[in-house]
Amino acid sequence: MKNVCAFLALFLLSLGAFSQEKQQDSTKIETLDEVLVKAVRVEATSPITHSNVTKEDLEKRNLGQDIPVLLNYLPSVVTTTDAGAGVGYTNIRVRGVSSQSTNVTINGIPYNDAESLGTFWVNLGDMASSVESLQLQRGVGTSTNGSGAFGASVNVLTDAVSNDAYGEISNTFGSYNTRKHTLKFSTGKLNDRIEIAGRLSQIKSDGYIDRASSDIKSYYLQAAYVDDKTLLKAITFSGKEVTYQSWNGLEDLDKLExxxxYNTAGEYTDADGNIRFYDNEVDNYQQDHYQLHWNQKLTSNWSTNLALNYTKGHGYFEQYKEDEDFSDYGFEELTVDGTLVNTTDLIRRRWLDNDFYVVNANATYKDNDKLNVIFGGSYSHYKGDHFGEVIWARYATNSEIRDRYYDGVGKKQDLSGFAKATFRFNDNWSLFGDLQLRHVAYETTGISSDLVPFNVDKNYTFFNPKAGVTFELNNKNNLYFSYARANREPNRDDFKGNPDIKPEKLNDFELGWRHNNDNFRIYANGYFMLYNDQLVLTGELDDVGSPQRDNSGESYRLGLEIDAAIKINNILSLHPNVTLSSNKNKDMLAAVDGELKNLGTTNISFSPEVVAGNAIVVKPIKNLHMALLSKFVGEQYMGNTNSERSKLDSYFVNDFNIVYELQMNKIFKSIVFKGVANNILNKEYISNGYYYTYDDTWTDPNQVTTIEGAGYYPQATANFLLGATLKF
Known part of the structure; x- marks a missing residue:
């Protein structure tokens, strides 16, 4: 209750959204760079609920934390991190919808993992330093490439071609031995046509959680040719991460207090009975991306875009395991000193080696401001090899080096075509239509990591229509209404839990009002998202820490989002946002004490009814920016049964951000000093966790008793990051 009162008091002092201080929409002149994402983005007056984030917005807080953390103050957004401090594995939920149901594209290329449907930002170390702009669409949004958006989509545009040469050296240091080092450059346009630009980065952190260290290396390189009608871009970027595992969370309530x-990952007992921790309980993965983009302006009305992509991913996570059964690894029993041995301590690696190919093509027709039509398609092919190796065993018996104790292959093909158009009837009315046909084929063969045969052969064909209307009352106000249908396939882990799992279906209704003037902006929208067979998080994790999902039958999300910005004067501005929602499963069925029970209407997991953010921004002198950033997240359940054991308390945290640019005349153009003090009130809070149940059938053989359990991911208390960027 104290959290609610504290936030509401602050909220009533100000009403807007942190990232919108420099609200930029596509009302400005479109560049050839922006055509890269035109097919998956929407314009300012489109009947799609969205927020735009610029390079300048990200730079203010970009001191090494991942992109989800930098988006934390957008409407309806909740973020979390395994290591507790924003470096390493991070996650984003929008309107309570998990990252597995959030579509992410980079320059229009799908980024979500084709099999898990998740987004692993840890593989994009320091990507925020190479982002030109970003658009977050809430709800189904517009048709996009790759797995469909089922609650949100994030469309990233990487660095635009720079007219002028520049160089930057950035260094960050902070709590938990966190540091970031970045070198960035551009040649500018050589002969007014060719640019070469790049970035080299390293981020390290010990993490807030014990041993939850991160060592992330990355680069970004682009070569571009541009003239009045043509843009050719060859882009490559890569991330290599070694992170000590912290996905177990903490189940011990005494330790939580x-x-x-405390981190249980890597914990084992030595021969003397002492608790020890394996020093290499790490996730070690590298992902390399290669993109080629060709944008061509054919006439004043027609333009085209062709994009090719190849992504190579390879790596493993390593674990020390105690008392593992020989039979689980294909080992034969042996006798040691006259004793039969069939268990052993061992170290194993679970590998993923994958290849991902994408072709995108689209064409745009624009007839002044009357008609804008985009049509095109996307094809992708994915192959992932999943296998496990034992690299050491106390009793190795008949094993050979590089023996695979499980081996499986997943293949996925995704073909989609779309046509979308905006037609302006007159100065007041415009109509938006969007049709997409998508076909997905997914196949797995072999043995899964839990050592059972895993064979899936599924084909899905989805039709996803969308339509909306915008009414412009005047040049300061517009109203919009939209309807969107979305269908989405299960992911690999969903099939492991239930071979007969169903694809999820969503009907999304959005009604909004936008008001803009020089000193005041407010966007308000209501949404009703009606699901069939929604794949919701059950709260449980599998044996590698991945969240588990299952169909929930009928469910819905009903909400109101308000996002505002108020300019008090040239020094002070206020930026609040709030989301009020009701998120319910209908006729929820669950097994309790050996009986299947109808629990009626229950709360959808990880879906707080109140999410609010605020920024109080002060610019007392030229080139000095200060902001107090506040975030409130209401209580939420980690499961779908309304169990008190699964409840996460609400929390209210505050960050302070300061940026000062010192203009220089010699050597450097400027030096930018930045600092972020996170959680300045030193709040001990938990933003994520898991919930599970199991049946006790052994205490009383005549009775089944459902036992509940939960784990939690504590987030960092007060911490800081300080950095400086030399620009020349």
Whole structure:
């Protein structure tokens, strides 16, 4: 209750959204760079609920934390991080919808993992330093490439071609031995046609959670040719991460209270009975991306875009395991000193080696401001090899080096075509239509990591229509209404849990009002998202820490989002946002004490009814920016049964951000000093966790008793990051 009162008091002092201080929409002149994402983005007056984030917005807080953390103050957004401090594995939920149902594209190329449907931002170390702009669409949004958006989509545009040469050296240091080092450059346009630009980065952190260290290396390189009608871009970027695992969370309530940074990953007992920790319990993965883009302006009305992509991913996570059964690894029993041995301590690696190919093509017709039509398609092919190796065993018996104790292959093909158009009837009315046909084929063969045969052969064909209307009352106000239908396939882990799992279906209704003037902006929209067979998080994790999902039958999300910005004067501005929602499963069925029970209407997991953010921005002198950033997240359940054991308390946290640019005349153009003090009130809070149940059938053989359990991911208390960027 104190959290609610504290936030509401602050909220009533100000009403807007942190990232919108420099609201930029596509009302400005479109560049050839922007055509890269035109097929998946929407314009300012489109009947799609969205927020735009610029390079300048990201730069203010870009001190090494991942992109989800930098988006934390957008409407309806909740973020979390395994290591507790925003470096390493991070996650984003929008309107309570998990990252597995959030579509992410980079320059129009799908980024979500084709099999898990998740987005692993840790593989994009320091990507925020190479982002030109970003658009977050809430709800189904417009048709996009790759797995469909089922609650949100994030469309990233990487660095635009620079007219002028520049160089930057950035260094960050902060809590938990966190540091970021970035070198960035551009040649500018050589002969007014060719540019070469790049970035080299390293981020390291010990993490807030014990041993939850990160060592992330990355680069970004682009070569571009541009003239009045043509843009050719060859882009490559890569991330290599080694992170000590912290996905177990913390189940021990006593440790949660008294030793909240305790990490059970890597824990084992030595021969003398002492608790020890394996020093290489790490995730080690590299992902390399290669993109080629060709944008061509054919006439004043027609333009085309062709994009090719190849992504190579390869790596493993390593674990020390105690008392593992020989039979699980294909080992034969042996006798040691006259004793039969059939278990052993061992170290294993679980590998993923994958290849992902994409072809996107689209064409745009624009007839002044009357008609804008985009049509095109996307094809992708994915192959992933999943296998496990034992690299050491106390009793190795008949094993050979590089023996695979499980081996499986997943293949996925995704073909989609779309046509979308905006037609302006007159100065007041415009109509938006969007049709997409998508076909997905997914096949797996072999043995899964839990050592059972895993064979899936599924084909899905989805039709996803969308339509909307915008009414412009005047040049300061517009109203919009939209309807969108979305269908989405299950992911690999969904099939492991239930071979007969169904694809999820969504009907999304959005009604909004936008008001803009020089000193005041407010966007308000209501949404009703009606699901059939929604794949919701059950709260459970699998044996590698991945969240588990299952169909929930009928469910819905009903909400109101308000996002505002108020300019008090040239020094002070206020930026609040709030989301009020009701998120319910209908006729929820669950097994309790050995019986299948209808629990009626229950709360959807990880869906708080109140999410609010605020920024109080002060610019007392030229080139000095200060902001107090506040975030409130209401209580939420980690499961779908309304169990008190699964409840996460609400939390209210505050960050302070300061940026000062010192103009220089010699050597450097300027030096930019930045700092972020996170969680300045030193709040101990938990933003994520998991919930599970199992049946006790052994205490009383005549009775089945459902036992509940939960784990939690504590987030960092007060911490800071300080950095400086030399620009020349």
């Amino acid at each position: 008294n030793d909240r940074t």
